[in-house]
Amino acid sequence: MNAGAPEEGRTVDVGGVRTNYHDRGDGAPVLLIHGSGPGVSAWANWRTVLPALARQRRVLAPDILGFGYTERPRAAVYGPDSWLDHLLGFLDALGLPRVSVVGNSFGGALALRLATEAPDRVDRLVLMGSVGVPFPITPGLEAVWGFEPSLDAMRRLLRWFTFDTGRLTDDLAELRLAAATRPGVHEAYRSMFPAPRQAMVDALAVDQQRIAALPHPTLLVHGRDDKVIPLASSMRLFDLIPHAELHVFPRCGHWVQIERAERFAGLVEAFLADGTGTEDAGLAAAVDRPQPRAMMSR
Template identity: 60%
Template sequence: MATDNPEIGQRITTGNVETNFHDRGTGRPVLLLHGSGPGVSAWANWRLVIEGLAPQMRLLAPDLAGFGYSAVPADYRFSREGWLAQLVGFLDALGLDRVDVVGNSFGGSMALAMAIGHPERVRRLVLMGSVGVPFELTPGLDAVWGYTPSLEGMRELIGIFAFDQSRITDELVALRHAASTRPGVQDAYRRMFPAPRQRWVDAMAHDEAAVRGIRQPTLLIHGRDDRVIPLETSLTLLRWIDDAQLHVFGRCGHWTQIEHAAAFQRLLRDFLDADHADG
């Protein structure tokens, strides 16, 4: 692998996964969990956040198994339990007892899994356009998980993600298409989310009582015009999580951290720096 590829960071063994991750900045550790778009990586998802907030905090962004440049055995079984074990092993390998967790979309379900299954490891929680509660599969999410590689298909997919269609440049389409067609990437992707796909929405959802049991201060962020994960998921989480607040961006799709980068980073910094009693 080319060492000048910014998506490739450090590597660490977490169980039977060779996890590719980025570790930038100093201070209180913040774990960034990416979404599940085709060809996604932690760096592609969080680059602007890492570059913007590394001066204030330590940002840790791993590629979950099956995504980016993390390596898994050929017979690896993708599941919420497997990804959670990878994340707990990742924190253990780095010697981190407690972190703030920020989850985007699919990564939001994994952030919830950490807060529910290992509450002592999570200080504060941020969920952006999050999966993790029951909802009806949207045409947008069905298209994301059912993506078949092509330049035109990637162009249409980015159009679903973004509210501002001027962001759909030929360069971005080509970069994301190339990422989705690296050897082994599409095979892993097909194994993760085969049709019918409502079952994977259901598999990533958590029990209502478990979500209501979350005690960490929680910030919910959602784009009003999100065509992938409906705003109603964050409204549900707002009802279920006791210490929660919700910020909704108008004129914003599923890419809050990109389409409203500066405002998103301010929200994140202010929330994680706030003086809560839990310290």
């Protein structure tokens, strides 16, 4: 590990691709799959909750093929199939037959694809602000996938992600811009999300009959004020997945793991520790409000 670059963790060969990943804690394994913003990496996405999640279990957070500090082969073709193959290869390379999976946004769609294509490899599923069902692309997601590098553009882009824009600083914008403009990074990113970008929303959607057949206990998390992925996406997943719970954070945008880091980590810890979900055929949604906390079930 390079102590001067926290984004760089360990390296493992996945089908000939040098893959950067973070490996913390001991116990039952949990795979964290990051989102798709410019300059994203597993560390940038999960750094605020990684220590808490690693208290009780082994947490693995790779940079997906084409992102972060994972190698970007010249001949790489980026898309849902190659990303799924890379994730499965990562699990195989580390000798992990079965993991719980936490997917953020774009990473939620990959988590859904993993759970439907290889259900025996997944224990429990957490989807946060997840893609994976069809929806009209939002202006926020169009801005994320259509990003062209400049400091002003990065400042504007970051405002799409959070409810409380007061926490956004020029230092953060400069750090994300530097990450997004490392050699080869933006070229790969641009190739992943060409216009018309609605096509990638549709390509990341998973067959809804297969989603409805998922046997896994699933926790859905969404910020009520998300301007990137509509809350309706998680509501649709809640309708489809038989063993699903939904938690909606008020006054929270797309970065739930940053804006509500402590609460999010606590929710995920409790959910992963709960072994009763597969026996409970009921569906429950928890809508988090300041006071009181309302519970709905059906």
